[in-house]
Amino acid sequence: MELDRSLLNTLPDFLTPEMLSSVLPVSRSTLYRALHQGTIPCMRIGKRFILSRAHLERWLEDNLCHNEVCGSWRVG
Numbered sequence: 001m002e003l004d005r006s007l008l009n010t011l012p013d014f015l016t017p018e019m020l021s022s023v024l025p026v027s028r029s030t031l032y033r034a035l036h037q038g039t040i041p042c043m044r045i046g047k048r049f050i051l052s053r054a055h056l057e058r059w060l061e062d063n064l065c066h067n068e069v070c071g072s073w074r075v076g
Contacts, residue, residue, distance in 0.1 A: 015051050
């Protein structure tokens with residue numbers, strides 16, 4: 001399964017898990033589980049998760065390329 005980086009680029013600089021779930025090929029429950037476990041980089045404000053698109057892009061690149069799944073994701 002390959003992620004389309006252009007979809008992530010259409011999102012704002014800071015996003016909610018709901019916004020992210022619209023472009024990631026995982027269920028919302030899987031996404032929230034990863035956020036609670038600290039697997040995906042995020043900030044916690046009260047009970048809410050806020051994600052930085054820049055940190056998320058870097059995390060995706062590092063993790064996908066580490067697992068040799070990067071394909072078109074890799075930054076030039």
